[in-house]
Amino acid sequence: MTDVETTTLGPPSVCQEAGAENQMVRDLLGRIGDKWSLMIIGALHKGPLRFSALQQVVGGISQRMLTLNLRQLQRDGLLTRTVYPEVPPRVEYELTELAHGLLAPVLQLVNWVADNADLVRKHREIYDAEQGGTA
Amino acid sequence: MTDVETTTLGPPSVCQEAGAENQMVRDLLGRIGDKWSLMIIGALHKGPLRFSALQQVVGGISQRMLTLNLRQLQRDGLLTRTVYPEVPPRVEYELTELAHGLLAPVLQLVNWVADNADLVRKHREIYDAEQGGTA
DNA sequence: CTGTATCCAAACGGATACTG
DNA sequence: CAGTATCCGTTTGGATACAG
Numbered sequence: 001m002t003d004v005e006t007t008t009l010g011p012p013s014v015c016q017e018a019g020a021e022n023q024m025v026r027d028l029l030g031r032i033g034d035k036w037s038l039m040i041i042g043a044l045h046k047g048p049l050r051f052s053a054l055q056q057v058v059g060g061i062s063q064r065m066l067t068l069n070l071r072q073l074q075r076d077g078l079l080t081r082t083v084y085p086e087v088p089p090r091v092e093y094e095l096t097e098l099a100h101g102l103l104a105p106v107l108q109l110v111n112w113v114a115d116n117a118d119l120v121r122k123h124r125e126i127y128d129a130e131q132g133g134t135a
Numbered sequence: 136m137t138d139v140e141t142t143t144l145g146p147p148s149v150c151q152e153a154g155a156e157n158q159m160v161r162d163l164l165g166r167i168g169d170k171w172s173l174m175i176i177g178a179l180h181k182g183p184l185r186f187s188a189l190q191q192v193v194g195g196i197s198q199r200m201l202t203l204n205l206r207q208l209q210r211d212g213l214l215t216r217t218v219y220p221e222v223p224p225r226v227e228y229e230l231t232e233l234a235h236g237l238l239a240p241v242l243q244l245v246n247w248v249a250d251n252a253d254l255v256r257k258h259r260e261i262y263d264a265e266q267g268g269t270a
Numbered sequence: 271c272t273g274t275a276t277c278c279a280a281a282c283g284g285a286t287a288c289t290g
Numbered sequence: 291c292a293g294t295a296t297c298c299g300t301t302t303g304g305a306t307a308c309a310g
Contacts, residue, residue, distance in 0.1 A: 050291085050292090051291070051292055051293080052291065052292080063292085063293075063294095064293095064294090064295095067292085067293065067294080083292095086291095088291055088292095089291050089292055089293085090291070090292085091291080091292060091293085
């Protein structure tokens with residue numbers, strides 16, 4: 001057991017305020033916290049990638065969803081879209097400075113999930129077993 | 136400039152494996168990265184909260200969604216549900232040890248969103264304006 | 271207070287076909 | 291290559307009513 005008071009996160013941003021400000025936060029969290037958005041941001045952490053490469057790295061995302069998500073992120077100012085006027089069209093996506101502040105937590109989150117996926121799977125089995133045969 | 140074409144991700148955990156393992160990661164990311172899950176975890180960072188309190192702190196979530204999300208998180212082993220056999224039923228939810236590793240990135244993420252919500256809103260306005268009047 | 275169950279509309283999201 | 295448009299099944303999620 002440790003502290004039950006102030007934690008390591010100083011900013012009073014996550015307090016129990018429930019105003020219009022919080023509405024925006026909820027909305028944004030729904031967009032950025034989105035499954036695909038997290039993976040896209042994670043995939044671009046090293047540098048720019050083109051459309052097809054992005055689709056491969058993310059894995060399992062349809063063309064449609066990738067396009068839609070990229071547009072949203074671009075609109076939110078989190079990534080730039082650069083079109084190279086070449087014969088075979090080439091488009092590269094890159095994180096903006098704004099997105100870089102987001103990079104650390106997102107990467108940690110993705111890594112945590114990757115590291116603990118198996119453990120979570122175990123917990124699910126236990127939970128499901130308890131619901132079915134015990135209790 | 137180094138080679139950046141169709142390369143894979145560097146980090147140990149976010150490999151390019153497109154197998155069942157990565158499928159699980161995507162799935163989990165979709166659940167934990169969920170709008171409500173992030174807010175619930177963020178809301179519980181200080182300590183246990185009961186159902187109604189949780190609903191207030193999160194704000195804007197329906198009873199149904201709160202219940203469903205709590206069950207999911209419980210199933211994943213991220214929080215515990217304690218029922219106090221009192222006359223007016225009281226149920227408290229608390230993060231597990233497992234969830235604590237998730238706490239840092241989630242809190243950072245939520246705080247980033249809260250801090251930059253306004254900036255993102257501005258980017259959206261700019262983007263929308265460009266689509267309508269320029270190009 | 272803390273849920274569960276049902277109804278139902280809206281959004282999500284894949285598959286496919288087509289374009290520049 | 292990098293999209294856009296459409297169809298259409300699946301899922302999400304609020305509202306409401308009811309129960310322990």
